[in-house]
Amino acid sequence: IEIGAVKIDTDGIEHYFQKLVTPLGPLSPKIESLTGITNKLLEEEGGPLKEALSSFLEFSENAKIIAHNTQFDIPWLMTSMIRHQLSAPFKDIICTLIWAKNNKERGCSLGALTKRYGIQHENAHRALADAIATKELYLIFENKKTTPAPIAAFEEFRKNSEQFANRYQAYFQP
Numbered sequence: 001i002e003i004g005a006v007k008i009d010t011d012g013i014e015h016y017f018q019k020l021v022t023p024l025g026p027l028s029p030k031i032e033s034l035t036g037i038t039n040k041l042l043e044e045e046g047g048p049l050k051e052a053l054s055s056f057l058e059f060s061e062n063a064k065i066i067a068h069n070t071q072f073d074i075p076w077l078m079t080s081m082i083r084h085q086l087s088a089p090f091k092d093i094i095c096t097l098i099w100a101k102n103n104k105e106r107g108c109s110l111g112a113l114t115k116r117y118g119i120q121h122e123n124a125h126r127a128l129a130d131a132i133a134t135k136e137l138y139l140i141f142e143n144k145k146t147t148p149a150p151i152a153a154f155e156e157f158r159k160n161s162e163q164f165a166n167r168y169q170a171y172f173q174p
Contacts, residue, residue: 001027001037001046003056003128006135007063016060018128022046035125050084057081062089068110068134070095070152072088076152078161090154096137102147112139 023046026039047140058120067073070093081088100108107113110133114121119136123129 001031001035001042001110002127004050004129004131005056005060006128006131007060008135009110013053013146015059017056019052019055020046021049021052022109028091035127036123046138049080050086053080053084053086057086057089064092064094065090065154066096066134066138068096070097070138070157074154075163078157082161086152093152093154094138094149096134096141096151098150099147100137101139102150103141103144110134110137113143 001021001023003017003019003021007015007017009015020037020042022042027037027042032038039110065074074093078088096113097108099111100113105113105116107116110130111121111124113119114124114133114137117137117140119133119140121129124133138149
């Protein structure tokens, strides 16, 4: 229902991306409560997934993708791109959840880690807010250098994405 990202250019300037996506059906009260995104908001401001993905791909160009819980996020992204016949410019993926586990952090959820490291995380479960918090967590782990960043190739997620698409088929109907 939402795509959000933060990108840091070569001059160190941050750029932000946020798009709401109109889902195929109404949101459950649980999702509305968790995200603060309402069916009315999506009706007024949401758009087609293909348009949001195309804009996101243009925004991100060939950037390295850093996400918290890539095992969930990247199959959604890849499956959506496959369904809409969009190609990915991405090569490398870094997962801050795996990195936290490799660092033997206690409690590896994004919420637990932002509290532990004093990272501002208002609007948790909103795509842009989560992306900004993940960026901050990445910078902390990069500076700590306790363990190396866990880098995976974007293509490594293709098989998982096909299984993911079958499991969540109803969400990916054109």
